[in-house]
Amino acid sequence: MKLIIAVVKPFRLEAVREALTAVGAEGMTISEVKGFGRQKGQTEVYRGAEYQVNFVPKIKLEVAVSDELADKVVQTIASTAATGKIGDGKIFVLTIEQAVRIRTGETGAAAL
Ligand SMILES: Nc1ncnc2c1ncn2[C@@H]1O[C@H](COP(=O)(O)OP(=O)(O)O)[C@@H](O)[C@H]1O
Ligand SMILES: [Mg+2]
Structure with missing residues (x-):
């Protein structure tokens, strides 16, 4: 089993959800988060602004x-x-050691 963690633009969420449902993903969890990557949240890099970080x-x-x-x-x-x-x-991909469906006690891929 794999846990796929993706950080995406909020306005793409609905399209991503639809596409994932279509390829057979049976569930997902989403969170509203803030972050930055290489551009430090800047759309342009100004001289001297390299230490300013926007989430x-x-x-x-x-x-x-x-x-x-x-x-x-x-x-x-x-x-x-x-x-x-x-x-x-x-997108980050991690290995899942175990999964449990609490309602039934099923484990492993059957719990997904
Ligand atoms: N190294 C990282 N670790 C954790 N989250 C990250 C990392 N890089 C990017 N992110 C998350 O992904 C979001 C989008 O990053 P993005 O700007 O596309 O990355 P980059 O500028 O590195 O191409 C960021 O706002 C942040 O939430
Ligand atoms: Mg970036």
Whole structure:
């Protein structure tokens, strides 16, 4: 199992959710977050402004999927969230050691 964490532009969330549902992701968790990347939240870099950091609103998605689905989910997020402009976001992929569906006690991929 993989946990795919993606940070995307808020206005792309609905399209990403629809696309992920279409490729078979059965659930997801989202949070409203703020962050910065290489540009430090600046749309332009001014001389002398390199220490100024702006946190920009983003959406963080967390999607737990089977190993088989992971590459497809990453590609789908990447293509759906992309605008080609700076701040399009990042995707991180982590290995999940265990998952439990609390209601039934199912574990592993059956819990997803
Ligand atoms: N190294 C990182 N670690 C954690 N979160 C990051 C990292 N880089 C970027 N992010 C998150 O992704 C968001 C979008 O980053 P982005 O501007 O697209 O990255 P970059 O400028 O490095 O191309 C940031 O606002 C931040 O929330
Ligand atoms: Mg950036």
